[in-house]
Amino acid sequence: xxxxxxxxxxxxxxxxxxxxxxxxxxxxxxxxxxxxxxxxxxxxxxxxxxxxxxxxxxxxxxxxxxxxxxxxxxxxxxxxxxxxxxxxxxxxxxxxxxxxxxxxxxxxxxxxxxxxxxxxxxxxxxxxxxxxxxxxxxxxxxxxxxxxxxxxxxxxxxxxxxxxxxxxxxxxxxxxxxxxxxxxxxxxxxxxxxxxxxxxxxxxxxxxxxxxxx
Amino acid sequence: xxxxxxxxxxxxxxxxxxxxxxxxxxxxxxxxxxxxxxxxxxxxxxxxxxxxxxxxxxxxxxxxxxxxxxxxxxxxxxxxxxxxxxxxxxxxxxxxxxxxxxxxxxxxxxxxxxxxxxxxxxxxxxxxxxxxxxxxxxxxxxxxxxxxxxxxxxxxxxxxxxxxxxxxxxxxxxxxxxxxxxxxxxxxxxxxxxxxxxxxxxxxxxxxxxxxxx
DNA sequence: CGAAGCACTTAACACTGTTAAGGAGGTGGG
DNA sequence: CCCACCTCCTTAACAGTGTTAAGTGCTTCG
Numbered sequence: 001x002x003x004x005x006x007x008x009x010x011x012x013x014x015x016x017x018x019x020x021x022x023x024x025x026x027x028x029x030x031x032x033x034x035x036x037x038x039x040x041x042x043x044x045x046x047x048x049x050x051x052x053x054x055x056x057x058x059x060x061x062x063x064x065x066x067x068x069x070x071x072x073x074x075x076x077x078x079x080x081x082x083x084x085x086x087x088x089x090x091x092x093x094x095x096x097x098x099x100x101x102x103x104x105x106x107x108x109x110x111x112x113x114x115x116x117x118x119x120x121x122x123x124x125x126x127x128x129x130x131x132x133x134x135x136x137x138x139x140x141x142x143x144x145x146x147x148x149x150x151x152x153x154x155x156x157x158x159x160x161x162x163x164x165x166x167x168x169x170x171x172x173x174x175x176x177x178x179x180x181x182x183x184x185x186x187x188x189x190x191x192x193x194x195x196x197x198x199x200x201x202x203x204x205x206x207x208x209x210x211x212x213x214x
Numbered sequence: 215x216x217x218x219x220x221x222x223x224x225x226x227x228x229x230x231x232x233x234x235x236x237x238x239x240x241x242x243x244x245x246x247x248x249x250x251x252x253x254x255x256x257x258x259x260x261x262x263x264x265x266x267x268x269x270x271x272x273x274x275x276x277x278x279x280x281x282x283x284x285x286x287x288x289x290x291x292x293x294x295x296x297x298x299x300x301x302x303x304x305x306x307x308x309x310x311x312x313x314x315x316x317x318x319x320x321x322x323x324x325x326x327x328x329x330x331x332x333x334x335x336x337x338x339x340x341x342x343x344x345x346x347x348x349x350x351x352x353x354x355x356x357x358x359x360x361x362x363x364x365x366x367x368x369x370x371x372x373x374x375x376x377x378x379x380x381x382x383x384x385x386x387x388x389x390x391x392x393x394x395x396x397x398x399x400x401x402x403x404x405x406x407x408x409x410x411x412x413x414x415x416x417x418x419x420x421x422x423x424x425x426x427x428x
Numbered sequence: 429c430g431a432a433g434c435a436c437t438t439a440a441c442a443c444t445g446t447t448a449a450g451g452a453g454g455t456g457g458g
Numbered sequence: 459c460c461c462a463c464c465t466c467c468t469t470a471a472c473a474g475t476g477t478t479a480a481g482t483g484c485t486t487c488g
Contacts (some may be wrong), residue, residue, distance in 0.1 A: 040435050098312040101361040114393035122255035124397035133411030140354020147315045177321055183338035197347030200418025202409050287482050
């Protein structure tokens with residue numbers, strides 16, 4: 001395989017899916033190209049730069065603008081879902097996003113989105129504020145999702161059938177937490193939780209727009 | 215200083231503020247106690263366990279329940295702000311939260327909150343869904359905030375030099391991004407951005423409650 | 429033919445988390 | 459009194475990390 005910038009990025013992403021972020025080392029990545037680790041430093045000045053570009057490669061370039069005739073809120077939700085999907089599609093994708101500061105490669109996409117929202121009636125500051133809130137929410141949700149499992153979901157993992165066996169060691173006494181037990185179902189479907197908050201933020205933006213429209 | 219579990223956690227947090235997450239090593243922490251690094255492994259089975267407890271120590275134990283007479287939404291917002299504040303108060307606090315899965319130490323707090331929301335009329339699943347969304351939003355926002363700076367704010371400075379063999383982008387020409395430039399002010403005040411999304415999610419919960427109340 | 433630059437190698441540095449084995453200090457029991 | 463035991467820490471070491479410095483073939487060009 002040829003050793004070029006984009007090839008390295010792609011292979012690194014594939015390797016990330018395979019071994020996870022912790023085991024993704026320069027030496028391990030170099031091995032994928034039958035090359036010594038320092039060779040990578042000719043193409044990237046350090047590991048962080050490589051990670052940055054991996055994240056950019058994961059971020060959707062599509063949907064920077066609504067489809068023809070699509071309402072701004074439908075488009076925003078669709079795009080956010082897509083971005084969320086990209087993050088959780090790759091192993092440790094959110095953790096990667098967490099330790100990577102955004103590069104200026106995102107500027108063009110951001111600009112297009114601001115323009116689209118501007119066409120819908122938003123002032124640039126309003127639009128950016130909404131986009132930032134959504135962006136934070138997306139990475140936070142993806143993070144919580146891949147955090148092995150959310151605490152409530154972990155509680156749900158106790159098989160109902162194991163009840164007579166008593167509490168397995170390490171498992172706390174769930175009867176202390178009746179509300180939590182009753183609520184566990186909500187955490188079972190992380191996509192629903194994500195949509196819930198996403199819709200709320202978009203609704204907030206819509207309210208702002210309507211109020212100002214009057 | 216005595217070498218006890220809680221003392222280690224507290225010192226580790228202080229050290230985190232001082233040197234940052236990347237430089238927070240077991241050897242460095244041990245030095246704070248005039249002790250060799252492996253001594254810490256008598257108190258914690260590994261570094262991750264220590265990190266977990268650091269995060270718990272940062273999470274607010276107060277406000278698990280509304281003040282007397284306080285409306286549920288005011289309480290929820292206040293508590294969320296508090297938690298957000300705790301995260302950004304410590305250096306790399308959000309990054310720490312990002313690489314730490316929640317432990318069951320959070321169960322009691324969660325249970326109290328579910329109970330409080332239940333008293334306000336929420337079904338357990340609704341309440342948990344809202345809390346999870348808010349929690350995601352908090353860590354995501356804190357993360358984005360400490361990510362040095364938001365992309366737009368970064369655009370405001372830009373003392374960068376050109377890349378060697380990179381894309382022909384060269385120096386970012388900000389005039390290409392008029393909307394972004396116009397919106398930069400919104401990113402200047404991250405607290406306002408945070409409040410914006412937080413209010414939106416809480417408003418979503420309120421709407422759900424009112425709809426069901428009719 | 430020689431210079432220049434690219435793309436890589438080998439060797440090494442300064443770290444990291446973590447384990448194994450052992451030793452000092454105190455406590456309790458026979 | 460002495461030996462065993464437990465707690466808490468030490469020293470030594472392992473396997474691995476990101477990263478830099480110096481050197482080596484290879485291609486391309488003047």
